[in-house]
Amino acid sequence: MLKAMFPSVTKSKMKENGVLILSVKGVKFDLQPGESIRFADINKFVPQQWKVLENTTTALTLGYLSIEKFNGNSVLMELKIGSDGLIGLFVAGKAINFSDFFIGKSITFTLKSLKGLFKSLRTVGLCHGATLETNESDIFSSSKVCVKEICLTDTKSKTVIRHLECLRTVQINSLSYTCTKCSDYKRHKKHAQSKMLLNSDKENVNPVTQKKTDVTEQLRKIAPNLSENQILLITSQIESSSHKHSKGVRWPKEIICMALTIYNRNPSAYKNITTNGWLNLSSESLLYLYKNAVKQKPGIIPTMMAWIKNEAVRLRVETEGYYGGVLLDEMSIQEDLQIVNHGKGTSLFGLVDCEPEVMLMHYSNEEKCESKLANHVIQYTFHGITGFRWPFANYPNAQAAPADIFITTWKCIDALYEWGFKPIYLCMDGSSNNRAFLKMHFPENDPLLTRMVASHYKNPLRKMIFVMDPCHLIKKTVIVCYLVE
Structure with a gap:
């Protein structure tokens, strides 16, 4: 680090009182105060690599895109400078502690301190994973x-x-x-x-594993055209039939995934297959555990986003499949307050729970803080152009206002871009709140003049296409025509 900050420094080792110490020469500090600059003029002295993202009378936000790319996207490094001299650094939305890089939390508005700040930021290295x-x-x-x-x-x-x-x-x-x-x-x-692996390679080989290996080899000799999934299904049936009780069966991951697929499509058909003895599959209670492996809390959950990403990789979704749209659907639910006890305490479910910005906006408008029972829920689903579909976020509310939909929608779109997905359109029904939300993106012109194409809220280079669900539009048109007749 000394070489980076002081290129002319020289280091040597010497003994003093019998103790080996490190001697450093050539370290020079310029103690002269630099040329003062106004806060409003800081953006004029920013290096070319940094771009001005936001400039107000109280704060200046600068952005730097990394050379490294992850899933085709660069990492955004944001530097926020306040008019009071306080500074903050964010990498991909995560706050960075300046003390880890020996950088102060505030600066003086001088040309020398500004150059020193950007020089020190070069020592901040990004994690490549x-x-x-x-x-x-x-x-x-x-x-x-x-x-x-x-x-x-x-x-x-x-x-x-x-x-x-x-x-x-x-x-x-x-x-x-x-x-x-x-x-x-x-x-x-x-x-x-x-x-x-060490435990599995011991001399005392597990007889069950050995038996399964022998059965697999025999199946390959009898029917060489069987696929790996078919062999796995047959061996799992043989193993499950050898147990007296279903609790002793250890199901492979692939069999659990197949059972979940059948159960999600048609639970009654799954029940008929298992009860009539066509196949020995896992119980419905076990499927519930795997089906709810990620707790469905309101908002954007990192584990859920990691799940959708890993599932797309597992299914070998092509590059085009990562492009698609966001389906916005608000549905009414029955008001119900549930108390759930867990190890660390008690939680309440059934209340209105949206993004913090939405809750603060309601508190400022109503001038009171109170909890309400949710009677509607907004669900966001990603639908790729190749057919990959996944619901990834939901927000319980009391019939969301257009401003609430605006905040939650763009939060979801940003989360998809962060995890490598690229939504290019937004599909929703034609309710009054959704139409008002649509018009918020076209404050000056009619949406039809731009063919329902609006600029991205944060990145003007990206475009977002707004689509009204054809099924709802046709249904509404038929109802209106019937009433007119």
Whole structure:
């Protein structure tokens, strides 16, 4: 770090009173106060790599896009400078502690301090994630606390895993481009995997595993054209029939996924298959546990976004499949307050729970803070152009106002872009609140003049197409025509 800040510095080792110490020469500090500048003129002295995102009388927000790209997107580094001299740094929306990089939390408005700030920011290294080798892909394929990404640098492209709680930056003078959160997770996961393999390679081979291997080999000899999934299904049926009780059966992950697919499509058909003895499959109570593996809390849940990302990778969704739209659907629900007890306390479910900005907006308008029972819920679903479909967020409300829909919708769109998905259109029904929400994006012109195409709320280079659900429009037209007749 000294070499980076003071290029002419020289270091040497010497003994003093019998103790070996490090001597540094050539460190010079300029104690002269620099030229003062006004807060309104700071944007004129910003380096070319930094772009002005927001400039007001009280705050200046600068943005820097990283050279490295993850899933085709650069990482945004935001620097916020307040008129009171306080500064803050955010990487991909995560606040960074300046003390980790020996940078103060405030600056003086001088040309020298401003240059020093941007020079110090060069020492902030981004976390590239933990590099994933070819033989390590299966270890992290089913993890819900990390997500796979394609890291593209100047030299090469590599597959990495990033923890959901990634620090986003690496320690100063770090020899690697991986933060402690990502590296520790990969190390612990590999240690657990190696320990499991070590136990499986002991001399006392498990007879059940040996029997399953023999059955698999015999099936391949009898019917060589059977696929791997068919062989797995047959071996699971043989193993489950050998147990006296279903609680002793350990189902493979692929069989659980197949059972979930059938059950989600038609629960009654799944019940007929199992009760009539066509197939031995897991019980419905076990499927409930896997179906609700991610707790459906209101808002954007990182584990849910990691799940949709990993599922798209598992299904080998093509690049075009990551483009699609957001389906907005508000439905009425019955007012119901539920009290759920868990290990750490008690939680209430059934109340209005939207984004913090929405709740604060209601508090400021009504001048009181009170909880209300939700009678509607907004569900957001991503629908790719190749057919990949996944509901990823919901917000219980009391019939959301257009401003509420505006905030939650753009929060969801930003979350999809952050996880590698690219929504290009928004589809919704023609309710009065949705129409008012649509007109908020066209304050000066008729939406039809621009063919219902609006600029992205945060990135003007992106476009968002607004689509009214044809089914609702046709239904409404038929009703109106019937009433007129």
